[in-house]
Amino acid sequence: MANFSLGTDGANLIKKHEGFSLKFYGDPYGYPTVGWGHLITKTKVYKKNTTGNPNDSLLSQAEADALSKSLNLGYTSPISQSKANSFFTIDTAKAVKAVNDLELPTGCQFTQSQFDALVSLTYNGGPGVLETDDVQAMLAHRFIYQFFAGPLTPAQSDTCSKLVSKAFSYDKNLKTRRNEEATLFCKDAKYTHKYPVYTL
Structure with a gap:
């Protein structure tokens, strides 16, 4: 990977x-x-x-x-400022490693936007957030990944949108951040972030 x-x-x-x-x-x-x-x-x-x-x-x-x-x-x-930059590099490295260590379905890979969105979620919520049922369900769904050949049917696209919404529904106090992360995750995807977090 x-x-x-x-x-x-x-x-x-x-x-x-x-x-x-x-x-x-x-x-x-x-x-x-x-x-x-x-x-x-x-x-x-x-x-x-x-x-x-x-x-x-x-x-x-x-x-x-x-x-x-x-x-x-x-x-x-x-x-x-240089000390602040150094701390940011150290702190984000932990989240980057946690996302890089995820086991994805065989042959699947993140886009940069998907990776960035999950790093932001992890930076804020800790590595344990990646083990939640909703995140794991999203990661297990092959249509989530962008290199999957062929267009998605409307139903398949809708399923992806719902999986993303649920995966990023973490901490109700941070809905704005979670919706921005979910939008970034769907950037240039065959599906969109059409269900705001906590609406499903």
Whole structure:
């Protein structure tokens, strides 16, 4: 099976929805985070981010310095842009590996858009999301893959659209992101993302 790298569309989608800050901030659970959702540690909790805007849950400089010292991080808030870029590369590599490691039906392969969409889903939901029944059902369906010869019948196309919708129906709080991922997954496909997530 081919080993893909994260494409521009996938990277842009992740960055768009993760939010960005060079300063330490609390994620939705209060865990200290920096850059594009890079988790610093789960050993401490600060103000929870409830708006999606990192600026609404920034750690004070004193909190950031104390955290950095206690964990011997070697950096504190704010980090540099190059450090943020490095964290993004490290974090996306985990999701890229998880998607590359998937077992697909014999002879089947992702398009770049399909791969990118699944990496975004995995980056956000963790590798376990790839093991859910709905994702596995989509991956097992040969018509999902673009190199499958010949046109799809309307019924076959509809089945693919439904499988994609269900596969990306993960975390009701993130419907906008999930619909954008599903749309990316269907880019240039013989089927479309015509059933928004959580509508089936």
